[in-house]
Amino acid sequence: MDAVLGSMTERGFRIITYSRAGYGASSPAAGRTVADTAADCAFLLTHLGVTRYLVAGWSAGGPHALASAAVAPESVEGVLLIASFAPFDAEGLDYxxxxxxxxxxxFGMAGHGEPAMRELVGRMASAVRxxxxxxxxxxxxxxxxxxxxDVLTAEFGADNAANMDHGLSxxxxxxxxxxxxxxxxxxFGLDAVTAPIELWHGTVDRMVPVAHGQWLAEHLPTxxxxxxxxxxxxxxAIGxxxxxxxxLRGRVADRATSRLALKSRPST
Known part of the structure; x- marks a missing residue:
């Protein structure tokens, strides 16, 4: 996992990851929402004794990172959003x-029913598993x-294939x-996310087009x-x-310093 996590651990970050319900050894949870998964994340970190943390979400993880900040605002100090999807019903966005x-x-399968979705996902999963x-x-x-x-045919490719095999095992x-x-x-509503957000998106992204990042940037005040x-x-993202x-950590630190200065300011 060095291709993904190495640049973070090298800077002293402690990384905690988890499998969303239905992936790897995590039991499925019928009808789970994005917010449900965020609640699972908050429960896990409470269990581990982690009370303040940053959350990072890449691709489909982006909405889940935002949800974590909405579900546990007292714990999430900041959000790193990388090539995130926007809401499916985002007004003015051609998804x-x-x-x-x-x-x-x-995504064109939405609204065609679960059997059709299962058939398509089954074919796509078989092609990569x-x-x-x-x-x-x-x-x-x-x-x-x-x-x-270039990235997928280099070091990250083997990590990605192993992760997909584990997730779909x-x-x-x-x-x-x-x-x-x-x-x-x-x-959850995007207005429930009050933590600082650093939002990154590539302009030639074909998995989640940059219009998603632009829409989110316009609708997330922080x-x-x-x-x-x-x-x-x-x-x-890689590297x-x-x-x-x-x-993000620097911005969170600046915010904390500003709050401390405001509290310390003498009353007039």
Missing amino acids: IKGMGAQNVAQ GHASADVATEMASLLPPVDL RGDEGWIADLAALTSPWG AVPHLEPGQGHLSL SLGEKLEV
């Missing part, structure tokens, strides 16, 4: 415009601009549940957007997550 064929097919990184890159070709193809329930959750009401020219869905977390 699938600019996506590669696989994501057009996935147990396959080498080169095969995965071929299957995902429509989603990969050249900068992302007991079936497709996690993928199906994620697709249903992303295309349904998330279970977000500082970073729209990166020439970066894709993978190239935006630089630590730097992005540092930016």
Whole structure:
């Protein structure tokens, strides 16, 4: 996992990850919403004795990171949002415009019923489960601009293939549940997110087009957007997550200092 986590652990961050319900060894939870998963995350961190933390969400993890800040505002000090999806019903956003064929097919399935969704996800999961990184890159070709193809065929490719195998080792329930959750009401309002947000999105992203990041930046008052020219869905994050977390940590520290100064200011 060094390709993903290395730049963070090198900077002293303690990283805690978890499998959303239905992935890996995590039991499925029928009908889970994005907010339900955030509640699971808050419960886990409370169990571990972690009371204050930053949350980071990449791709489908983005909405879940925002939900964590909404569900546990007393604990979440800041949000790192990387190439995140916007709400499926986002007003004024053409949700699938600019996506590669696989994501057009996935998100175009919304409203066609669970059997149709299961059939499509089953075919897509079979095409990547147990396959080498080169095969995965071929299957995902429509989603990969050249900068992302370079990443997936390098060190990250093996990590990604191993993660997909683990996540899908007991079936497709996690993928199906994620697709249903992303295309349904998330279970919280964006106005409930008050923590500082650092929002990053690549302009050539074909998995989650940059219009999603632009929409979120316009609807999240605490977000500082970073729209990166020439970066894709993978190239935006691999090798630089630590730097992005540092930016967020610095902003959180500045906010805390400002609050302390305000409290310390003598009354007139």
